[in-house]
Amino acid sequence: MPGTPSAAPGGAATSTSVATGAPNAGEDGTDPSLAAAPALRFPDGFVWGAATSAYQIEGAAHVDGRGQSVWDTFCRIPGRVRNGETGDVAADHYHRWADDLDLIRELGLKSYRFSVSWPRVVPTGAGPVNRKGLDFYKRLADGLRNRGVTPMVTLYHWDTPQELQDLGGWENRDTAYRFAEYAATVAQALGDVVPNWLTLNEPKTIVQNGYLSGTHAPGKQDPGAAYVVAHHQLLAHGLAVQAMRPHLGTTGRIGPALNLHPCYPADDSPQAQARTVLHDGYENRLYLDPILKGSYPQDVLDDLASYSPIHKYILDGDVQVINSPVELLAVQYYTPLYVTAEGDTVTRYPTTEAFWQQIYPEGMYDILMRIKKDYGDIALTITENGLPTPDTLGRDGRVRDTGRISFLRDHFAEAHRAITDGVNLESYHVWSLMDNFEWAEGYDQRWGLVYVDYATQRRIRKDSADWYSDVIRANGL
Secondary structure, three states: OOEEEEEEEOOOOOOOOOOOOOOOEEEEEEHHHOOOOOOOEOOOOOOEEEEEOHHHOOOOOOOOOOOOOOHHHHHOOOOOHHOOOOOOOOOOHHHHHHHHHHHHHHHOOOOOEEEHHHHHHOOOOOOOOOOHHHHHHHHHHHHHOOOOOOOEEEEEOOOEEEEHHHHHHHHHHHHHHHHHHHHHHHHHOOOOOOOEEEEEEEEHHHHHHHHHHHOOOOOOHHHHHHHHHHHHHHHHHHHHHHHHHHHOOOEEEEEEEEOOOEEEOOOOOOOHHHHHHHHHHHHHHHHHHHOOOOOOOOHHHHHOOOOOOOHHHHHOOOOHHHOOOOOOOEEEEOOOOOOOOOOOEEEEOOOOOOOEEEEEOHHHHHHHHHHHHHHOOOOEEEEEEOOOOOOOOOOOOOOOOHHHHHHHHHHHHHHHHHHHHOOOOOEEEOOEEOOOOOOOOHOOOOOOEEEOOOOEEEEEEHHHHHHHHHHHHEOOO
């Protein structure tokens, strides 16, 4: 799950909200607009799924040899996480995984994207492997296969081992090599049952939230270091691709998971147009270009020269490593960005409980078409798309999240439009399977298709889960 998008290059700009809206409506469970949705059938073989991440759902933070992560540390700093909450228990998926996989099967999901906790497998980030941790993910992957669900593994979803952070974390080039070793270990263990692999989840969020705003672990505000971190994460991606290849045979596919924000000028002025191009460079091209084109965007490097030492950290051969061939690109779309002549961002559409998220389904179409235009016909998968809604459990035992249904329907329709116009999109994973620990927001925001009663850990299918099951059965809207 992503955090707040940075407002501008260098993290210095502001975001001005000009529109708000409540995504949920109709406590009677009806939404008149749903009946008007056109019949849209997706291609045969299109895969529907859902996504989670380890720290957000697993819990069991001190069980079976798991090491400490930067998020374990961050959550214990007063004032960093809403209500002082942590992921120590979360949705207790580590102990309830079999029941959760049964729920996945009941929903009809064909793919399930989960992340492996680096400190659960390699507790200190380097050195001995924790067999109990690795065996948990082996059971998870086998359990999915036995239920007819294809596992998709993310190797890094922000839980850097704390002992590596103590040595500099992603500011330290050595972390990239330790990540590649860990990636190879997991690929060797699971390569026979997992066909689709994602290296890093949203490296941009680590840069923007972890090192610019400081709202996520490790909680720094250091623009110079932020883009050194960006480079070392991208290097880690390339090194991991190379290290994993021998363990995946001919069918295993690898790619990154990038949160991409379509950027639009807030007005027609030349200044806003120019600022939007640079903003897009920081938001999208800084990550897409080296991975898929083998070069960093020069306008971003030129702009960084005034405040970041990133140039000193890009060594000979690094970009070639980052450009190691990949078979798929995981796209995570949540919000557009509108850029002013001053380089700030403004809000143009209704927002959700996540103040940074504007509801603009057309942005899904725009970002998918832009990838096709600029980067060719690489296989694409949507690995996150969703929203938080003010979900409550009614007296009838139902959670009537009609706002989520409307949101997903509109975004599915835009994905279908992109496919119709030639985009090679093969699957769609809703964020998220279940309610979970939402990083700095703690447990206040509910993003799941399934309601989690945290007091009892009971799982309750929301109306959106049943609606999504119908979409999967029909392979369309």
